[in-house]
Amino acid sequence: xxxxxxxxxxxxxxxxxxxxxxxxxxxxxxxxxxxxxxxxxxxxxxxxxxxxxxxxxxxxxxxxxxxxxxxxxxxxxxxxxxxxxxxxxxxxxxxxxxxxxxxxxxxxxxxxxxxxxxxxxxxxxxxxxxxxxxxxxxxxxxxxxxxxxxxxxxxxxxxxxxxxxxxxxxxxxxxxxxxxxxxxxxxxxxxxxxxxxxxxxxxxxxxxxxxxxxxxxxxxxxxxxxxxxxxxxxxxxxxxxxxxxxxxxxxxxxxxxxxxxxxxxxxxxxxxxxxxxxxxxxxxxxxxxxxxxxxxxxxxxxxxxxxxxxx
Numbered sequence: 001x002x003x004x005x006x007x008x009x010x011x012x013x014x015x016x017x018x019x020x021x022x023x024x025x026x027x028x029x030x031x032x033x034x035x036x037x038x039x040x041x042x043x044x045x046x047x048x049x050x051x052x053x054x055x056x057x058x059x060x061x062x063x064x065x066x067x068x069x070x071x072x073x074x075x076x077x078x079x080x081x082x083x084x085x086x087x088x089x090x091x092x093x094x095x096x097x098x099x100x101x102x103x104x105x106x107x108x109x110x111x112x113x114x115x116x117x118x119x120x121x122x123x124x125x126x127x128x129x130x131x132x133x134x135x136x137x138x139x140x141x142x143x144x145x146x147x148x149x150x151x152x153x154x155x156x157x158x159x160x161x162x163x164x165x166x167x168x169x170x171x172x173x174x175x176x177x178x179x180x181x182x183x184x185x186x187x188x189x190x191x192x193x194x195x196x197x198x199x200x201x202x203x204x205x206x207x208x209x210x211x212x213x214x215x216x217x218x219x220x221x222x223x224x225x226x227x228x229x230x231x232x233x234x235x236x237x238x239x240x241x242x243x244x245x246x247x248x249x250x251x252x253x254x255x256x257x258x259x260x261x262x263x264x265x266x267x268x269x270x271x272x273x274x275x276x277x278x279x280x281x282x283x284x285x286x287x288x289x290x291x292x293x294x295x296x297x298x299x300x301x302x303x304x305x306x307x308x309x310x311x
Contacts, residue, residue, distance in 0.1 A: 016291045020280035023290050024252070040099060041215055046130075050100060059107040061114075067122075067147035074140040075125040076147075077103035079114045080156070086120040088160040088308055089152045091189075093141055093176070095167030095284070097216035098129045109287070109297075116301050117308070120156040122148060126172070130219040134232055137168075137220070138175045145176050149188050162304060163189045163243075167255070167284065168216070170197025174234035174262075181241050191307035192245045193300055196255045196283055199235040199262045202227035207257035208235070239265055244272035246303045248296055250281025274303060 038052070039045035059079055067076045080086055092110055094101045103123035110121040126140035145163070153159050165173035173192055181187055201221050203212025211217075221232045230237030235258070245266055249259035256277070263275040276299060278285065278292055286296045 013291075016295065017280055020290055020292045023288065024280065024282065040219070046099070053100060053105065056105050056108055058104060059111040061111065062104070062107050067124075067144045069143050069146035069150060072139065072143040074143045074147075075103070076144055077107070077123045077125065078120060079107065079110050079123075080120045081114050081118045083115075084118055086114075086118060086156045086158050088117070088119045088158055088162055088190075089148055089156050090114075090117075090119045090121045090304070091145060091148055091161065091163045091173075091176075092121055092123040093126070093163070093165035093169035093172045094123060095165070095169040095195075096128075097214075098137060098168045098220035099216055100128070112297075113301065113304075117304055119162070119304075120158075129216070133219065134221045134224060137172055138179065138231055141172045141176045142179045145180060145188075149180075149185070160308060161189050162191050162193070162307065164193035164195070164300075165197070166195040166286070168198060168220075170194040171199060171201075171234060173197075174199065174237075175231050177242050178230060178234060178237050178239075187241060187243055189243045190310075191243050191304065193248070193304065194245055194259075194262070195248045195286055196250065196253050196259060197247075197262065198255055199258050200233045202233050202236070204228060205235060205258075205261060207255075207261045208233070210257060211254050235262055235265060239269035239271065242266065242269070242271050244274070244307065246274045246276070246300065248276050248278070248286065248300070250278045250283070250285045252280060252282040253285075254283060 038048035040049045061079050063078045065076050066073045094106050103125045106123050114121045124141055124144045127136040163173050200208030201217050203209050221227050224232055227233055228236045247259055247263045249256050263273050267273045278296055281292055286293050
């Protein structure tokens with residue numbers, strides 16, 4: 001198997017670029033007339049920020065469960081394929097700056113993924129900051145990973161496991177992989193999809209300095225004396241022995257340089273890395289209704305399918 005940084009792909013046709021620019025301009029124009037955003041540093045602002053999240057349709061197949069492992073438990077939300085038995089299980093870690101979001105908000109995307117690839121998708125409702133700062137979220141993600149490792153065959157009829165996360169969820173996917181590896185467990189995941197992750201919460205690297213002043217860092221890890229701890233900032237970890245990874249980011253994302261830095265470090269550690277950079281694309285672009293986002297989502301499905309075909 002080839003290791004190292006296998007690809008740097010900047011994707012987008014002229015039509016995709018034009019559509020993305022028009023979409024971004026419309027969003028900026030709409031935002032110009034909006035009221036100031038709530039301040040999550042206050043209890044009222046935090047409540048308002050969470051209540052402002054757009055509601056998305058729940059999938060009727062989704063089942064809420066408690067995942068129990070090593071004396072801990074965490075709520076998870078499970079969507080299985082509409083037809084046939086699952087051929088793999090995918091552990092999904094939602095984004096939201098460690099203080100927003102829920103597993104249920106990912107239902108529509110996870111249902112598409114489940115049906116496209118014939119996978120069970122297990123999304124984690126990890127505890128959120130500031131009420132539950134680090135290490136609550138990585139503890140919950142590790143618990144869900146151990147539960148999946150122990151029960152995937154009985155629950156879903158498969159031993160093939162994959163993992164993915166977006167934004168803060170990509171950070172947590174990395175810390176989960178590192179925790180499992182450091183436990184002495186043979187790496188159970190066959191691949192990791194890491195979308196526009198925040199990998200340096202210490203603000204010491206050039207990439208981390210770009211978002212060092214963001215409130216979510218204080219909410220999640222402001223109490224940590226050394227935020228270069230890899231369990232907080234996986235960019236500083238020993239990254240050897242991790243599964244193949246697909247990294248996705250847009251050129252307009254404040255986390256672009258963080259993603260490039262993580263891709264370089266993963267590659268230098270001897271891992272197989274596929275880096276895909278999409279032009280005219282902001283943070284979180286894969287959830288947008290644009291052709292560029294659709295191309296990125298299709299790329300994720302194709303990459304995951306290739307991982308399953310290799311097993």
